[in-house]
Amino acid sequence: MKIFISSLITGMEAERAAVKHAIELLGHQAIRAEDFGALASSPQVACLNGVREADLVILVLGSRYGTKQAGGVSATHEEVHEARNRKPLLVFVQSGVESEADQADLISEIGKWQGGQLWDGFSSPDDLGQKATRAIHKFQLTQAVAPLDPAGMRARALTLFPQIERGYHQSGVVLQLAVAAGPDTTVLRPAEMEAQALTDAMQQQALFGKPAIFDRSLGMQAGLSGESLLLGQEGQRSDGASVRLWPNGDLLISLPVPPPERGMGLSVVVEEDIAGKLDAAISYTAWLLATIDPTERLSHVVPAVRLLGEHAGAWRTRAEHEASPNSMQVPWRQGEHQEPVLLTPAHQVRQALTMDTQRIVEDLVVLLRRRWNSQ
Known part of the structure; x- marks a missing residue:
């Protein structure tokens, strides 16, 4: 299974590494912007293609929203929009931090979508890694019922x-x-x-x-x-x-x-x-x-x-x-x-x-x- 990691890169290196470890621990392939290398397309297009290629998207939200793109939202927000009606989402929100206004709006927006089903908080990279491992395993079990037709x-x-x-x-x-x-x-x-x-x-x-x-x-x-x-x-x-x-x-x-x-x-x-x-x-x-x-x-x-x-x-x-x-x-x-x-x-x-x-x-x-x- 291919799993795309969506989050800010700068300042979230430890969290992204923890999620990558959880994915690979369960035998799946992590898709990350850091691993794309030199591509003919822009980083924005490459990331959105990564979302489209994935079977599952893991979204990690900290306190910072990130730089807004030409479309008026951050790269992470764009990835959420790309995934939301096409891919299953696992959402992890950092607890104990004060979010920027735009980030708080994004968290509120996703919270209304999710209905609490695939949403969890985390306090540290280690905590995130453990919770991501459990969530991916749980998601796997839900997919193992029968092939989709x-x-x-x-x-x-x-x-x-x-x-x-x-x-x-x-x-x-x-x-x-x-x-x-x-x-x-x-x-x-x-x-x-x-x-x-x-x-x-x-x-x-x-x-x-x-x-x-x-x-x-x-x-x-x-x-x-x-x-x-x-x-x-x-x-x-x-x-x-x-x-x-x-x-x-x-x-x-x-x-x-x-x-x-x-x-x-x-x-x-x-x-x-x-x-x-x-x-x-x-x-x-x-x-x-x-x-x-x-x-x-x-x-x-x-x-x-x-x-x-x-x-x-x-x-x-x-x-x-x-x-x-x-x-x-x-x-x-x-x-x-x-x-x-x-x-x-x-x-x-x-x-x-x-x-x-x-x-x-x-x-x-x-x-x-x-x-x-x-x-």
Whole structure:
């Protein structure tokens, strides 16, 4: 396994050497800027290529931020941005020191991404070396479950969507997020799937999480449906929200998208409302995976999204709708607007659900808009 060491070089020599020793002690290859030698590309490009080449990135943060590059952030910060939605990160933050303002902001930013899963403090190079050794070994164990199959995960994500039956008319607009998790392995035993504690936790998060995905004014049902655990609500005029979880960590979230307050009664699709629902669904997904798989045996995910609404109106921004709420064209469609969309590449590191939520939401919303407006 190739492991990239990301940190300041000057002033962090002992810490970098300790991490390198930990990597090589476990039989892996350390990738460091110090070892690049003479290259045709710039040091900045060489380091970013090192991140891309690595299977894992270890980030070591001390008190100093470093010199800002042309892009307005330090070299280490650039490496974090390169790694955050592509590579697993192990983060170690020096304790007992006062960080520079920019460094404190970076630590806070990463802390929000990480959710405490792959984060630790260190007090000395020796302490860092020991903790890095344990963290790398733990990461290895999570990767040893089964080989990752991106194509299989992509296919599985698409099969999670229920088939749209001919003649079935969807009332209103519903956003559906399907997430296939991998490597494919069982993370919940039958007894765990039936445990009341899991159902209670899922219901609590669905109703009171920030953001919530269920309507607290509606009732809720929960129970097994085949191999999956299903939580659902019944809406007054349309299907309610639901969450379906499988033993391998796959899940399907369906969320009704209420029509805007001003309009002719048509199910107008307001872009900001779609983004809000998708953000809530992704946040719930990240929470649920952390709950059922805290040791992160599931390292990657394939999110797929579709909008259901056979007779829904045009796609608009909120500003466009408020400017003319009673005037629009209803496009003629044959169902192609309800086909799922996926990112490219479809598989993402699981950490991206918390580290890069905004990017994922933005890109999927753009793809949904294109799909919805396709003729």
